[in-house]
Amino acid sequence: xxxxxxxxxxxxxxxxxxxxxxxxxxxxxxxxxxxxxxxxxxxxxxxxxxxxxxxxxxxxxxxxxxxxxxxxxxxxxxxxxxxxxxxxxxxxxxxxxxxxxxxxxxxxxxxxxxxxxxxx
Amino acid sequence: xxxxxxxxxxxxxxxxxxxxxxxxxxxxxxxxxxxxxxxxxxxxxxxxxxxxxxxxxxxxxxxxxxxxxxxxxxxxxxxxxxxxxxxxxxxxxxxxxxxxxxxxxxxxxxxxxxxxxxxxxxxxxxxxxxxxxxxxxxxxxxxxxxxxxxxxxxxxxxxxxxxxxxxxxxxxxxxxxxxxxxxxxxxxxxxxxxxxxxxxxxxxxxxxxxxxxxxxxxxxxxxxxxxxxxxxxxxxxxxxxxxxxxxxxxxxxxxxxxxxxxxxxxxxxxxxxxxxxxxxxxxxxxxxxxxxxxxxxxxxxxxxxxxxxxxxxxxxxxxxxxxxxxxxxxxxxxxxxxxxxxxxxxxxxxxxxxxxxxxxxxxxxxxxxxxxxxxxxxxxx
Numbered sequence: 433x434x435x436x437x438x439x440x441x442x443x444x445x446x447x448x449x450x451x452x453x454x455x456x457x458x459x460x461x462x463x464x465x466x467x468x469x470x471x472x473x474x475x476x477x478x479x480x481x482x483x484x485x486x487x488x489x490x491x492x493x494x495x496x497x498x499x500x501x502x503x504x505x506x507x508x509x510x511x512x513x514x515x516x517x518x519x520x521x522x523x524x525x526x527x528x529x530x531x532x533x534x535x536x537x538x539x540x541x542x543x544x545x546x547x548x549x550x551x552x
Numbered sequence: 553x554x555x556x557x558x559x560x561x562x563x564x565x566x567x568x569x570x571x572x573x574x575x576x577x578x579x580x581x582x583x584x585x586x587x588x589x590x591x592x593x594x595x596x597x598x599x600x601x602x603x604x605x606x607x608x609x610x611x612x613x614x615x616x617x618x619x620x621x622x623x624x625x626x627x628x629x630x631x632x633x634x635x636x637x638x639x640x641x642x643x644x645x646x647x648x649x650x651x652x653x654x655x656x657x658x659x660x661x662x663x664x665x666x667x668x669x670x671x672x673x674x675x676x677x678x679x680x681x682x683x684x685x686x687x688x689x690x691x692x693x694x695x696x697x698x699x700x701x702x703x704x705x706x707x708x709x710x711x712x713x714x715x716x717x718x719x720x721x722x723x724x725x726x727x728x729x730x731x732x733x734x735x736x737x738x739x740x741x742x743x744x745x746x747x748x749x750x751x752x753x754x755x756x757x758x759x760x761x762x763x764x765x766x767x768x769x770x771x772x773x774x775x776x777x778x779x780x781x782x783x784x785x786x787x788x789x790x791x792x793x794x795x796x797x798x799x800x801x802x803x804x805x806x807x808x809x810x811x812x813x814x815x816x817x818x819x820x821x822x823x824x825x826x827x828x829x830x831x832x833x834x835x836x837x838x839x840x841x842x843x844x845x846x847x848x849x850x851x852x853x854x855x856x857x858x859x860x861x862x863x864x865x866x867x868x869x870x871x872x873x874x875x876x877x878x879x880x881x882x883x884x885x886x887x888x889x890x891x892x893x894x895x896x897x898x899x900x901x902x903x904x905x906x907x908x909x910x911x912x913x914x915x916x917x918x919x920x921x922x923x924x925x926x927x928x929x930x931x932x933x
Contacts, residue, residue: 433579433629434644434710436567443562448555460554460672487820487931488712488791496895515556525553528897528928529890529921543895546553547930549789551644551710 434551441490441548442483448546451513451522454478454494456533458506464521467512472533473502475541478513491547500539508533511544560609560667564602567642567665568611572635573597575619575627575650575658576643583638586631592619592650592658597632600662605707608669612662619658626651630663644710666707672753676701682747684760689778693764696732698747699786700755714756714792714927715782717775717808719767719801721913726764735798736760739917750917754927756792757782767804768831772811775804780816791930794823798913802829805842806861813837823929825922827912830857834864841929843900845916847907854909862889862901869893881919900925 455474461467479495494513508531512524523546533539573594580586600612613630627650631643644665652658668674680702687697700713720735733741739750740758747758759778763771782788797805805824812821813836824835824842830853835842842865846858866872872893879886884904891899907915916922 434642435579435640436563437639437641439639440563440566440641443566444555444559447559447562486791488789520556520558522559523553523555526924526928528925542892542897545930549712549791551712 436550438485438490441550445483445490445492445546445548448513448522449480449492450515450518452477452516453514454500454541455512455514456500456508456527456531457510457512457524458508460510460526461512461521461524464514464519467514467521467524470510472504472506472508473500473539475500486547489547489549491545494544494546496541496543498538498540500541502533502535502537502539504533505535506533507531554670554672557604557609557669560669561602563667564599564609564611564665567632568599570632570634570641571596572633573613573619574631574633575646575652575660576629576631577625577627579629579643579645580631580640583633583640586633586640586643589629590631591623591625591627591652592621592660594619594658594660605666607671607674607707608667610664610666610707612664613660615660615662617657617659619652619660621652621654621656621658624652624654627658630660664706666710668707668711671755674702674752674755676749676752682751684741684745684747684758687759687778689781690774693762693774695762695778696729696745696760697782698758700757701747701751702755703787712787712789714754714794715779715788716756716758717779717793717795718758718760719775719795719797719804719808720760720762721799721801722766723799724762725766727762732760732762735801735913737796737798737917738914750923754923757786757788761801761804767800767807769807769811772804772807773815775808776812776816779812790820791822792927793821794825794926794929795821796825796827796926797829798827799829799909802826802858803831805829806832806835809840810834810836813840820931822931823926825916825926826858826861827916828854828858828909829861830854833857833861835861835868838869839931841898843902843922843925845902845904845912847904847909847912847915849906849908850912851909859901862899865899866891869899872899879919882915884915897925898929
């Protein structure tokens with residue numbers, strides 16, 4: 433059994449929020465360079481909510497946006513957050529459903545909640 | 553979610569900035585309680601550099617020989633504090649309890665901390681494949697239970713896991729193991745009643761309900777009690793409890809979610825996957841997400857029941873909107889309706905053409921989107 437202070441979880445979440453780009457990828461990216469090769473659509477400067485409690489730990493939300501721009505054709509299966517200046521893949525997770533992306537088309541994206549669960 | 557190593561490092565850095573270490577007789581709920589439970593004090597503890605391990609980053613509290621014993625007894629927790637802010641930064645149970653005596657200096661061996669940044673990179677050895685074993689709690693009949701693959705690895709000591717409850721069809725009432733498992737989606741288990749490779753992608757606890765009478769609120773009460781038992785005895789993530797059911801078990805998903813929410817203050821189910829089921833057509837807790845599945849060659853009564861259950865689901869969650877999509881699963885054309893409310897797709901309904909009542913149990917989970925969707929759901933309240 434273990435537990436951590438909110439400050440510990442918030443430090444990790446705040447680090448994730450240094451990401452300056454939200455992208456959709458054709459498969460799970462393993463690092464920054466790999467993410468760029470798999471990128472199908474992107475949104476610069478996504479907005480984040482403040483860190484907040486949830487039942488299992490701390491969380492923040494990537495706020496919903498309407499202008500995810502397709503820049504290649506393919507099926508998106510993962511999203512990723514990129515720190516462009518630091519050339520770092522800050523986080524990646526599967527989309528809830530495979531999404532067909534067409535280059536030049538814009539898509540709405542629902543809010544994405546990112547959670548830092550407390551240890552067991 | 554996989555995260556960049558610096559995310560873990562930033563978290564470890566906060567812990568490493570702690571200015572005191574306590575060895576306590578129990579887990580503290582506050583800074584003041586940590587002080588009162590403390591048997592050993594070590595000012596300015598030292599930490600190792602942060603390094604990689606198999607699936608993430610690790611840092612250790614370095615060993616010491618000079619802990620100041622303030623009270624004799626058995627230490628079971630190591631606690632890192634920030635004495636200026638008067639906060640507990642971190643605590644975890646000791647691998648081995650440590651008996652200390654006043655007047656002597658305390659020795660603590662190195663204590664590793666782990667943070668999994670890429671749990672998809674975890675290696676799963678055949679020798680560690682989890683088996684299903686019998687589990688009986690209270691008045692319920694014997695179900696089958698297995699812990700997540702690699703649950704007992706040291707690096708997962710602080711990790712909690714989702715719990716998946718599987719409820720079979722009525723053909724399994726009072727049956728033997730072979731019949732029970734024949735009602736469980738074939739993607740989920742091996743011929744020797746072990747977890748299939750499927751669960752490497754979603755390591756989780758699995759409990760297979762095995763009622764000996766038709767599923768109703770009473771059986772749901774037994775299964776809710778079993779969920780509580782598993783939560784109390786294993787490292788279950790309480791925000792990720794999911795229920796998957798087929799036929800009688802399809803109705804069972806709703807009986808269980810309703811019973812659990814109504815009778816347990818913390819009884820929150822995150823997501824359901826309902827394959828058929830013609831009873832219990834309402835889902836009371838609006839926080840529960842559900843994906844309904846029906847084969848169009850099934851009994852028209854069952855088709856109507858599932859369609860009604862999905863309609864009830866939407867009615868109880870007003871203000872959303874629906875999209876439709878045609879896809880193919882296992883070569884069968886499907887119509888998928890997605891109900892968006894509360895900012896996300898929290899309801900789904902899929903019709904499978906040319907699919908009978910018996911076929912559907914082994915078709916639905918050929919679609920990787922189903923488990924991906926279920927495991928994306930958490931209780932956020």
